[in-house]
Amino acid sequence: MRKYELYRETVLSTTMLEAWDFFSNPNNLTNITPEEMDFKVISKELPRHIHNGLIIDYVVRPLAGIPLKWKTQICAVNAPHSFVDEQLKGPYAYWHHEHTFEEKNGKVLMKDKVTYSPPFGVLGRLANTLIIRKKLNQIFDYRTQKILEIFKAD
Template structure:
């Protein structure tokens, strides 16, 4: 299984506690996901903040409006500095997303590191090259724009 990586850094004009309060609230993910993906949290009674072992189910439409169920587990929580979400069921053969928040010069350096794999051998590799890698980059570019807009207004 070939693994790929997507990495982003964003400087936010807020404190690490403010960053944690926003990103550790599972309801906020919809605010930073492209509208055309029709992202919807299916899990009922979500807590205000994540914790180790929390399972969250979503429905998302990343390509051609086709709905995909996605079950994530939150792991390795180190509030307010980092957490990991890992796909338990969903479109990827493997998904490991590390979120870190580091206070620097009165701002927060937020880092996203996604390690992922796609099933189907060479067909998955081709799909990554032609579609998936670009789509993930677009999603994370959109997230960056939304996050900067949200925190610019604070």
């Protein structure tokens, strides 16, 4: 299985605790996902903040309006510095998303590192080259824009 990586850094004009409060709330993911993806958290009674072992179910429409179910588990929580979400079931053969937060000069440096593998072997690798990589970059571009609006970052 070939794995690919997406990496982003964003500087937030906020405190570590405010950043953690926002990003550790699973319901806020909807606010930073492109509207055309029709992203919905479908888990019932989610806590206000993530914890190790939390499982979250979503429905997302990444391509052509086709709904896909996605189940992730939150692991490796080190509040307020980092957490990881991993796909248990969904559109990827493998999905591992590390979120880290560091104080830097009175601001917060947020890092996202996504390691993923598309399904379907060689066809998935071709789809990654033609579609998936571009779509993920668009999603994270949108996400960065929304986060900068929310936190008035530099």
